[in-house]
Amino acid sequence: MNALDRDERYEKLVKLIEDLRHDADMGKIIVVEGKKDVASLKKLGISGRVLAVKSGRGTLVDVLSELSFVEEVILLPDFDPAGHRLLKKMVEELEHMRVKADTSYWMRFRGVTQGQVKDIEGIATLVESWSSERGMPPKKLYELMS
Numbered sequence: 001m002n003a004l005d006r007d008e009r010y011e012k013l014v015k016l017i018e019d020l021r022h023d024a025d026m027g028k029i030i031v032v033e034g035k036k037d038v039a040s041l042k043k044l045g046i047s048g049r050v051l052a053v054k055s056g057r058g059t060l061v062d063v064l065s066e067l068s069f070v071e072e073v074i075l076l077p078d079f080d081p082a083g084h085r086l087l088k089k090m091v092e093e094l095e096h097m098r099v100k101a102d103t104s105y106w107m108r109f110r111g112v113t114q115g116q117v118k119d120i121e122g123i124a125t126l127v128e129s130w131s132s133e134r135g136m137p138p139k140k141l142y143e144l145m146s
Contacts, residue, residue, distance in 0.1 A: 010130045012112045017044050017127070020105055023074060024048025028102075029067060030074045031090065033083065037076070037120035044124055053077075053090070060086075064093045072100035078119035079110050 024030055024046045032038055033052045041050050053063045067073055075090050077083035087106060094101040109123060117126050 006130070006133075009114070010134070011111050013109075013123075013127060013130070016105070016108050017046075017113060017123075020074070021046050021048075024050075028072065028074055028126075029070060030076055031064075031067070032076050032120050033078055034087065040124045041076075042119040044127065053086070061093055064090065064097070067094065067099055068097045070099060072102055072103045074105055076106055076109070076120050079106075079113070079115075080118045081121070091135060 020030070020041075021044070025048055028048065030041065030046070030048065030050045032041065032050060032052055033043070034052050037051045038052050051063065051066070052061055055063070057063055073094065075087055075094075077086040091101040091103065100125060109117075109120075113123070113126060117123055
């Protein structure tokens with residue numbers, strides 16, 4: 001991959017994180033797979049409500065039923081085949097509850113990372129790696145994105 005391509009992808013990734021942070025700050029709920037994914041989003045400065053479906057609180061339907069009162073949620077499962085299957089199941093369940101499932105962030109993260117990460121927790125690691133290549137400590141990056 002050439003430097004320009006990586007620089008463009010880095011800028012898109014930072015913008016995507018900023019957009020997600022904004023939506024979370026506006027009250028949109030983000031649904032991820034596990035607790036490590038929640039921690040990764042918090043590390044990226046996303047402080048809104050993030051719900052992990054694999055948290056030991058019951059079945060997928062049980063956990064998603066907590067969202068029946070909202071109009072829309074952002075779905076961010078992992079990017080591996082199991083995460084893709086989970087995405088489809090969550091969309092089905094949420095549609096059944098008449099809750100809009102926003103998969104656009106999942107598709108955009110998947111596109112900009114181009115297979116370099118397999119899960120949501122890998123996004124923070126990728127940001128740190130790309131930041132250090134630019135001589136920017138991750139802490140400084142997170143401050144700029146805030």
